[in-house]
Amino acid sequence: MEITNNYSRYAAQSIAENGTANSAKKKETEKTTETVESSKGKKITDYTNGLAKLVPSVVFKVGNACSSAQKGKSLTVNPKLLEKMQNDPEKEKDMKDMIKGVESMSKLAESITKASGWTIVYQHSYIDENGKYHCRMQTRNDGMLKLSDKLREERKKNSEKLLEKAKEKAAEKKKELSGTLEEKKEVKEDGANLDLKA
Numbered sequence: 001m002e003i004t005n006n007y008s009r010y011a012a013q014s015i016a017e018n019g020t021a022n023s024a025k026k027k028e029t030e031k032t033t034e035t036v037e038s039s040k041g042k043k044i045t046d047y048t049n050g051l052a053k054l055v056p057s058v059v060f061k062v063g064n065a066c067s068s069a070q071k072g073k074s075l076t077v078n079p080k081l082l083e084k085m086q087n088d089p090e091k092e093k094d095m096k097d098m099i100k101g102v103e104s105m106s107k108l109a110e111s112i113t114k115a116s117g118w119t120i121v122y123q124h125s126y127i128d129e130n131g132k133y134h135c136r137m138q139t140r141n142d143g144m145l146k147l148s149d150k151l152r153e154e155r156k157k158n159s160e161k162l163l164e165k166a167k168e169k170a171a172e173k174k175k176e177l178s179g180t181l182e183e184k185k186e187v188k189e190d191g192a193n194l195d196l197k198a
Contacts, residue, residue, distance in 0.1 A: 047086060051077070054096060055103040058125070066126035066136055073123045075102050080129035095131060102133070113139050 052060035058073040062082060067074045077099075085092040102125050113120050123137040 044082065047082065048077075051096070051099060054099045055106075057103060057106055058123075066134060067124040069122060069124070070138075071122050073106060073120070075099065075125045075127070077127045078129040081127060081131060084129075091131070095127070098127065098131070098133060102127075105135075109137065117142055 048060065048062055055075050058075050059067075061067065061074055061076040062079050063076045064078060065076065067076055077095075081095065085095050106123060106125075109123065110120055118139045119142050121138040121140050123135065125136075126134045128134065
């Protein structure tokens with residue numbers, strides 16, 4: 001019995017000492033990990049800020065999907081692609097060219113839509129983890145929104161004239177139908193009167 005008790009005390013003491021040592025090692029490892037992650041996060045932030053400078057006319061974001069906002073212009077780049085770019089100089093060069101192309105395409109689309117009397121409501125671009133480009137855009141025809149008061153008034157008058165003509169035709173049809181119904185009623189009554197006399 002005594003051996004077991006001494007052994008269990010020894011085991012408990014050993015576990016406690018190991019726990020304290022492991023705890024200290026764990027805290028040290030956590031601090032190192034936090035420092036590495038902090039510097040890594042800082043590097044990624046600096047890297048994305050550098051990429052954002054390539055597209056000053058749009059909002060640069062890091063994410064897994066195209067923005068769903070109903071206004072503005074944005075470019076979202078997949079975080080996995082950013083990692084690939086940081087590790088592969090050739091990939092980085094290609095993707096930087098594509099990002100610059102998004103800036104050019106955005107300006108070109110805006111100038112074309114303005115020239116044709118339209119306005120871009122939103123334009124959201126996305127580059128996925130494989131480096132494929134996707135774009136969503138909605139435009140609005142400002143020319144139709146800015147119809148002159150004269151044209152609107154003319155349309156209103158034409159609509160009122162058409163409505164009046166339709167009402168007149170409906171009244172005429174009603175008179176014709178009531179006249180036809182009266183004739184049929186008279187014919188029926190005449191036919192009923194003839195049967196009674198016979």
